[in-house]
Amino acid sequence: MRTFLLGFSAGAFWLQMQAALPAHAGAALLLASLLLMMLGYVTRGWHVGLRMAMRCLFGLVFGYLWAAFLAHSALSSELALKDEGQDITVTGAIASLPYRFEQGVRFNFAVEKAVGAKVPSLIALSWYAGFRDAVTNAVGNVQPGERWRLTVRLQRPHGNANPMGFDYEAWLLEQGVRATGYVRPQPRADTPNMRLAAFVPGFGNVVEASRAALRARILRSLEGKQYAGVIVALVVGDQRAIPQSDWQVFNRTGVSHLISISGLHITMIAGLFALGGGALWRRSFFTDWQLPLRLPAQKVAALAGALAAFLYVLLAGFGVPAQRTLYMLLVVALALWLGRITSIVHVLCLALGVVVLLDPWAVLWPGFWLSFGAVATILYATAGRTATPLPEGASRWRRLRAAVALGAHTQYVVTVGLVPLTMLLFSQVSLVSPVANALAIPVISLVVTPLSLAGSMLPAPLSDGLLLLAHAIVQMLAQVLDWLGARRFAVWTAPAPPMWSFCWALFGTAWLLAPRGWQHRWAGMLGWLPLLTALPSSPPAGQLWVTAFDVGQGMAVLVETHDHRLLYDTGPAYSLDSDGASRVIVPYLRARGIAKLDGVIISHSDLDHAGGAMSLLENVQVGWLASSLFDGHPAVEFQRESHRPYLHCMAGQSWTWEGVHFAMLHPLPASHTDISLTPNARSCTVKITAGRHAILLAGDIEAAQEAQLLARSTDGDLAADVLLAPHHGSGTSSTPAFLNAVHPGLAIFQVGHRNRYKHPKPQVYARYGDMGIARLRTDVTGAVVLEFGDNIDVTQYRAMHPRYWHGR
Structure with missing residues (x-):
């Protein structure tokens, strides 16, 4: 069973790497099911190794076809x-916890009828116009379970x-969301936006409404x-x-896994309810x-714990770490009820199989690998290893020391064991994580979480006091974490490792966590050296790499020479707390x-170019x-x-990095004091030349500035192989005159999908094509990488990493 479940999960992962879905997945799945039922009879007399291999193979095929069947659906x-x-008129129910932000509200909408x-x-959906706060109860104040038109x-x-x-497209697919959009603020008079019913009965609506009520109560109290x-x-x-800003602190200290309904919290709540339920049952609720x-x-204790875990996971929105913990607890509870003894490895494999069975897209996210990786690491480092038992009658102080030692060892195992996976997924590992977690785990799990749960459910004024106490404890903890995260040594960063380096680090980690008596366990850390000491890749001297990011309707281009890096524009601002x-x-x-950019050029002040400036400056040197x-x-x-150099872009500025020449062509010095000019007219325009090839980054210059560049240039000054449109x-x-002077072979349009400006304009886009210029749009190609x-050499991200959910 274990080998089949591992193969099943691998098959689901294999499907998620495909560019297209297999045809007739349903029929193939039915055939595979019949073959699977025959497997037990056919392989009964085979060698155990061959039988395991066949089970793994059948699991691989079955998982692949099962994931394909769900994907087709x-x-x-x-x-x-x-x-x-x-404009489409839809009737349905609010199907998620609404997220209110400065400009409006976002929510999922279950469509019942569409006209x-x-x-x-x-x-x-996003509702930007007409939103009001809950006090006014105006249109736009949506709540889970309500029916709206x-x-x-x-x-x-x-x-x-x-x-x-x-x-984002894969995440929407996993959520079952197959279209996104916004509410029209002024629809037709005969179909106004309006609430039709205060609540639509349904299990999901009850859950989401309960979550919303608890959230509202907490926010009122705090x-x-x-x-x-x-x-x-x-x-x-x-x-x-x-x-x-808070997430940065939590990530740098390695405690972000605690700032949610984590597996640790679920296990604790389930244990408390199991303990209480079993105690009351043994005492017959103090009756006869x-x-x-x-x-x-x-059995009653197991049932109480499983039920409490289920309810808590519902509150969590059924995230992957919460699912994994719930399924493991349910398997243990079921085994106890049926009188079946099961090993923890079986429990883990069954939980893995159930998660992938219900959600084959879970394998795409870091939380899946970290949650199962943590449990697998603990099993490897502790299962089958005997600990020195405490003598009968040991003092409470001795038992406490033993419990603390066990907790410290477990934290050490998890911290060390997840280093390779953390570097692969996030390219960094928190060095202060053991200290931060040793403090945060008991505080958050044993104190803050129970206080928060009790405060959100008990009647006022007791609830307010408990929530304020929980917040005060979090505030004190955050101050300590902020101090730890601010240390220069708090985080070790390195490039995402290639697969050979990751596998070598895994081998070293397994050696390091081997049982006592294993020769030279410390040598396992040598397996981390290629992982932790890798340096960023860079082009050879005299050559150039250019990455035009897909940031939506905005510009952001990374330029790399052998020893230097320059960013041209910082992408757009998406919202008050999110940007390119x-x-x-x-x-x-x-x-x-x-970790460092040698230079940053922000062409002008428009938010689609400078919207990410502060986020960049605060997070990158x-x-x-x-x-x-x-x-x-x-x-x-x-x-x-910050006492770092700042200068205005001016025509005539130039510099050379490793044989690559940079020349600022626009604006003129006098333009910075000319208040009649628009920001577009002052766009910093840079030509970068590497050997025989060049690229021109033109910002948002318009026809007048193009004419000025033509007037100031001599033959060949503007010529470039690549033009950022x-x-x-x-x-x-x-x-046409400007394009003739530049005479590019390739033009890159950094535009947003279905942007409201209709960029690029059809006539302009056609003009490039009529002049024989190859055209790439980042909303179609994804990021574009050029190697001079x-x-x-031109690489289009979507073409190099196709997935079946892209481009449909």
């Missing part, structure tokens, strides 16, 4: 291309596609408190109210019913092991900053307060 409900961007188009059964505009799932980036979002996350699993004679107290730098650029740099930003801009002030291909740029050597 999930993708079957698709919004037609012709219906994208059209004007065929709409998927579950869609994700809304006029919406939808599109198929689409997300940014970048190396080492988050796959109004204005800094860490109210942490308390909410511990009670209902909603982490969206925790600001990015003699209940243990009817049903053993152990925090979502795309910083994760990419971290995965590459790039920057040498110098050049821009056309106005004095007083936050990025300019931050750079100056000015102003995203707007109708005010890319004049003897030739220019």
Whole structure:
């Protein structure tokens, strides 16, 4: 059974790496099921090794086909291309915990009826206009379970596609969301947006409404408190109210796994309920019913613990770590009820199989690998190893010391055992994590979580006091974590390792955690050397790498020489707490092991170019900053307060890095004091030349600035093999004369999918094609990587990493 389940999980993972789904997956799955039933009879007399291999093989095929069958089913409900961007009236229920932000509210919507188009059964909506707070009870104050009629505009799932980036389209597929969109603020008079029913009965709606009620109660009690979002996350699993600055501290100290409904918390709550339920049953609830004679107290305790775990996991939104813990507890409870003795390895494999069976996309996320990896590491380092038993009558102090020693050893095992996996997934490992977790685990699990749960459910004013106490403890803990995370040695970073380095580090870790008596266990740490000491890759001297990120409607281009790195623009601002730098650029740099940028150029102040400036400057060490930003801009002030060089972009500036020449072509010095100019007119324009090839980064210059460049240039000054299309291909740029002077072979349009500006304009895009210029759009190709050597090699991320859920 274990080998089959491992093969089954591997098969599901294999399917998620495919560019296309197999045809007739349902029929193939049925055939595989029949063959599987025959397997037990056919292989009964075979050698045990061959029998295990066959089970693993059948599990692999079965998992692959099962995941393909579910994927076909999930993708079957698709919004037609012709219906994208059209006004559609839908009726249905609010199907998730709404997330309220500064500009509005986001929620999932279960569609019951649609007028004007065929709409998927579950869609994700944003309501930007008409939103009001809960006091006014105005239109837009949506609550889980309510039935609404809304006029919406939808599109198929689409997300940014970048190396080492988050796959938003895969996440939507796992959630069952097959279209995204927004509520129209002023629909037709005959179909206004309106609430039709206060609550639609249903199990899911009851769960989500309960979560919303608990969240509202916590936020009322902790109004204005800094860490109210942490308390909410511990009670209902909603982490969206925790600001990015707090997540940075939690990640640097390695305690982010505790700021949610984690497996540790679920096990603790289940244990408390099991202990209480068993104690009450043994005492027959202090009556003379003699209940243990009817049903053993152990079974009642197991049932109480399993039920408590199930309810708590529902509050968590059924996340992967919570699922894994629930299934393990249910397997143990079931084994106890049936009188079957089972090993912890069987329990882990069964939990793995159930998670993948119900959610084959779980294998795509770090939480899946970390949760099962942690348990597997503990099993490897402890199972079958005898500990020195305590003598009878040992003192409480001695028992406490033994428990602390066991906890410290477990924390050591998990910290050491997950180093290779953490480096593979996040390209960094927290060095202060053992200390931070030794403090945070008992505080969060044994004190804060029970106080938060009790405070969210008990009547006022007792509830307010408990929640305030829980918040005060979190606040004190956060101060300690902030101090630990601020240490320079807090985090070790290195590039994401290649597979050979990861496997070698795993071997070293297994050697290090081997049983006592194993020769030279310390030598296992040598397996980490290639993992932890790797340096970022870079082009040979004289050559150039350019990465045009897919940041939506905005610009962000990373330029790399042998020893230097330059970022041109920082991407757009998506919301008050999210931007192109925090979502795309910083994760990419971290995965590459790039801790420093020698220079940053921000072409101008528009938010689609400078929106990520502060996130970048706060998270990445920057040498110098050049821009056309106005004095007083936050990025300019931050750079100056950090005592790092800042300068205005000016035509005539130039420098050379390892044989690669950089020349600033625009703007003129006088433009910085000319208040009549728009930010676009002052866009920093840079030409980069590596050997025989060049690229021109033109920002948002328009026709007037293109004409000025032509007037100031001599023959060949503007010529470049690659052009970053000015102003995203707007109708005010890319004049024929300018394109003739640049004469590029390739143009890159950094644009957002279905952006509201309609960039690139059809006539401008056609102009490039008519002139024989190859065209790449980042909303179609994903990130574009250019390698300038003897030739220019072009890599399109979506083409190199195709997945069956992309491009449908």
